[in-house]
Amino acid sequence: MTILALGVNHKTASVEVREKVAFAADKLELALQSLTQLGHVSESVIVSTCNRTELYCHLEQADLEPVVQWLADFHQVPAAELQQYLYQLADTEAVDHLMAVASGLDSLVLGEPQILGQVKQAYQQAKEAGTVGTIFERLFQSTFAIAKDVRTHTEVGQNAVSVAFAAVNLAKHIFSSLKDATVLLVGAGETAELAARHLSEQGVKRMLIANRTRARGEALAQLVGGEAHSLSDLQYLLPQADIVISSTASPLPIIGKGLVESAVKKRRHQPMLLIDLAVPRDVEEQVGDLDDVFLYTVDDLQSIVSANRKQRENEAEAARAMIASQAEAFNAWMRSLNSVDLLKRYRETHQQLAEQALQRALQGLNSGKDPQDLLIELTNRLSNTLMHTPTRAIQEAGRRGDLTALAAYQKLIKE
Structure with missing residues (x-):
């Protein structure tokens, strides 16, 4: 699994180039759904403003070239021409970049507040288009949380800088x-x-x-x-x-x-x-x-602007440290989704439950309880314990309308 951030902004491309790859509001849903139809793109969000166009993609495999080609084809711009203006960031760097963008640290005017609203709107449009799943739900909620913390606990957006x-x-x-x-x-x-x-x-x-x-x-x-x-x-x-x-x-x-x-x-x-x-x-x-x-x-x-800009830059250092901490927390969660580690924890948890049930039954035998009653009690207790967490998870997924999770649970039951 790879998280990709790919795009152009005011630092890498002129306004003429940025205009060529901007997404019109009435074409955004089509673009999002087209992007996720590439096959290995499972989730996507597109941030398109006057100063940047960025694709955020969750990829099943680390193959970035099809996404670059898709962007070029969608806007009818030769990929070779577009490539020189693009930046591509993956995983940790992509997460850090998104959080910096939403916090106003990558804006033309350092600390400007409008970009957070634009990122939130992009996320909401992607949700409505059905291209936000479990990974991006967690990623963007983490992003909005750190952007709010940056606004609250630093002065990166205070004082005039124009x-x-x-x-x-x-x-x-x-x-x-x-x-x-x-x-x-x-x-x-x-x-x-x-x-x-x-x-x-x-x-x-x-x-x-x-x-x-x-x-x-x-x-x-x-x-x-x-x-x-x-x-x-x-x-x-x-x-x-x-x-x-x-x-x-x-x-x-x-x-x-x-x-x-x-x-x-x-x-x-x-x-x-x-x-x-x-x-x-x-x-x-x-x-x-x-x-x-x-x-x-x-x-x-x-003179006022220069002093204010210097103050914002100093505050930006504190903001970047906060973002690094939040990004690491998200990346740790991503690492926890590794199938080997997940399977190991799953086995350890259920082995522990089985051991606890066995010890309880042995204590009952030693105290003279009827073996048949103990077997029935062991079976019922173990069955209820093992079913409790999955049952709660299925019920919660149903309340949220999380079809991705429900499909995964259904696959487990069929097998």
Whole structure:
């Protein structure tokens, strides 16, 4: 038996390659069932996100090539082309990798929490497709348990490690709540989109988006429930904004001291927070000299981000030690399934039961009890003792609807 983890992620492949092997949600059940029809794949789970596509397989024999070929064929990508981007991990390494992924230690942003939900969803979809059995049930439950422990007992997911997230956290510290705030995003690129998503999660009351290209601004506004405007509207938008986050690619500042000074007057000197994430700067340096204006640049936030990233990396070391312990516990359970060891323990247990029953009968003979009564008692006692554990196991499998276990028990009875 082999547990295999095979896939591509943000470390090994570009987004163009990752897109080629991504699984659409409506094709996932078909893919899972097709994978387990390979013959030697008895269980499978597919994790497919924007940053990774990973196949987790329980193999009856350690032959990985058919799985690689299946992935290539399913997505109509030449196997030779795909092979250079793939990583393949088996058994202990595969288990450790899955637990690290679910705990956020293998993510593009160290410690990000969304991946655990994505792994849980992948597991649930595989269960519904009927491709999760005893081994993967144990593996994924162990994985979810350690991911929860990592979140609870380390700070690997705490503190901002992107300037966009740091900007939103800064705004939260200055404005105790963002639910009543109006935010103006200047620019609609990747950084602005990330900031917009974080702001939306905080329940911002109103989000204004000013961008040079109106179509891109409207697309972002639709994504986060904001209002799209042109950069030429800045003089009308600034007085409405409590918080301004700017991240354009302009070679020159687009928000000058005079523009902000005019906005502050129209706001009757209500405080404004301006966060300039652009390089070169979007906001003139002199804006920071104005009363009632708080100006922060990307350099101010980078120092926060660097310190937070270092702290996360330190916490990740503790998390990896926790994962190693949980992985070893699972691997020990897997080793316990070895047929030779299982048979040895089975024989020892039942020999011990038989010896106990025999000693009880001999004591009865020595005390003068009727031999026939003792034989009947010995037979009944031994029969009930030997049947107790299997009976409980069959009943429990029936309650769970565990057809795999019931089929195994049925095979034992037939033989």
